[in-house]
Amino acid sequence: MVDISLPDTNYSLLIENLVAGYERRVLLRNLFLKVPTSSFVAIVGHNGCGKTTLFRALTKQLPYEGDIWLAGHTLRSIRRPAAEGLLAYLPQRTTVGFPIRVRELVVMGRYRQHGLFSTYSTVDYQMADAALTRVGAAHLAEQDFTLLSGGEQQLVWLAQLSLQDAPLYLLDEPTQQLDVYYRRRVFDLMQVWVVEHHKTVLCITHDLDNLLALSGYLLNLSHPQPHLEALTTDTVRAAKEFLEASPV
Template sequence: MGYAERVLLRNLSFLVPSASFVAVIGHNGSGKSTFLKALTNQIPYQGQILVQGQPLPAKSQALARSLSYLPQKNNVAFPIVVRELVVMGLFRQKKLLENYTAADYGKADAVLTHLQIQHLAQRTFTELSGGEQQLVWLAQLMLQNTPLLLLDEPTQSLDVYHKKKVFDLMALWAMQEQKTVLCVTHDLLNLMNMTGYLLNLSQPNPTLEVISPENVLAHQRFLEEKEWHAPSQA
């Protein structure tokens, strides 16, 4: 799994229990974002990915029902009302030129209320703070209501308050909403009180390990002390 001739991940195999939180960690360049791009069919890969026991769909509409994805960077270059941006989370589930319905907007309103950001619904997205913008993206992700959620550095550049809020939300998705959440993160300290698993892609043979304060600190030391090298191309 990688780009052109460059392999970033080799012989990666693991089984995620349903309704789990998984923190995907590792050095910069170890393949964390590449792994999520493979899951979303953005890059070619060898092997098989199963979601709920079924091969990952190739068609975009079928894939949209299986998983939702929040990349590291989402750029909005034009003014748009928050409610309109959130409802666009249903875009991939729509047919070409199909309009959003009153029921779609009702679902968007329900998600905004659930996240306690309904007061932002009529605000212009580009005028919000970074933390507020990230909560709006999370609302859009949540609206898609898929069994698998992929998040790439969702707390990057957020303050302490909003970081905790995002991790609390991901814990809620896994424990109460029965979702499986894969989150790429460098924010190991906020993992200390999470329930779920760690997957360290900087290790020679990455495996799922139960999150505990001891494991988190051990992986933190590993990442601080070990230099990462790409897998052999042989």
């Protein structure tokens, strides 16, 4: 398929008339969205409104109708968006079923450069150490990942994610089941990615209270006409009241 490029590079993600869902249930219908480059977007909504479905469409895990452009290129021309470096995705549930040192898990974020089970270089390990330092988890480098707390594990996943160095990051409930300290830490890290590293971050969350300190946008997929709103005290309060009401 011919790769159709868009002339406007001010948006890292454009969606037009997106329809996506499952065999007997459409969860996203006629969604239009323009996400500016280097921005943070908090995605909220009732359970079952299509938040994770949106991410599965963007990562091509799910068929969809409509048009999606990532970094100016149509998604239909891209076989594997993550493998080709256009996005990095942290699902809601990510587990490791075998003992592994934290440093070894983080360096796997360099898999696009070498292959997932390739031998990593000294430079790769230096980058892994630097990533752990940035998330405040350098002291965990030699520990067994499976023995860490939930908050510590999430910091390690974020360190690995940062090594993928994609323009667009997708995070599905990254603060779920974390205590107050780690929630704040995770949101702070996402802001650093946007402000200092010029990434675009889409984050599915139910943690509206922590959004008040952030700069970016809010997308309520439960709204009859979902659209980006600036993250302000008023918009967060309105979204919270909307979501605390009965699902529509």
